Amino acid sequence: MKKNRFRDRSLRRQHGSETVEFAISATLLFILLFGMIEFSVALFDKAALTNASREGAREGILYKPNPRDLAVEDTAIKQAIRDYAEQYLISLGGPAQMNISIQRSDLNMPPGSDVIVTVDYPYQFLVLPGFIGTLGGVLELSSTTTMRAE
Template structure:
């Protein structure tokens, strides 16, 4: 067993045997020699961390972008449901034309920044003013999700068509 020697704070220390570390602490020359292999091992571990990140990062980003796109799909579905409801409320009024209903739906969708080249608005009956009191009046909105997606790739829900339909009964004033 080798005897150990402790150095108190007040003792004079030979500066030739001490080597400063990056963190401000000091090591003896003997400790420094033992510390070098650890530093070499650490640099090899850094390379392993880069490889692990390269493997995990694409999967992580795929999952994150999938969650964002699914959230966008739910939001757009809610917006077109509300737009069809607004269109149906307009359609049950006396003397309403199909173009007025479509304009009300498109205005609602523009305010929510949901618009696409393939957006379809169907009103039944067409024109809605021909419906008798008590007859159902419906507004159906459909849009391909690829038209409103934030990610241009069809990888996430690309072939899905979002559709919302609202039917209200036409009631007249007597």
């Protein structure tokens, strides 16, 4: 008879401990899970940004007859980058805000001259914006592509 009472008291003291253990381990599990999702989305956006800068550089090295209008060409390069980014970047909350810079080694673009396209994109965290935002804010993704006109 004594053994049963002792066991009953021991079980009553541990009542709810599984819930507390689950709450602690589930919190860590969800933070790890959402961190992996966030990291994979950031890597995907970096790859999409690299491809967008390549599309812009390809647009920049296309042959254009003289007289060349660099303002129109720059607009076409930026539009090619924005079109690609709108299709592939994962950004919630509207179109991506990118900073695009275009440099040319020679303004006349003879064969052998380079076009350098740099795209900077402030990546905003999607899954845990409040939690990660307190740790460091916005992550700056950047991609530079250099192509030679042939």
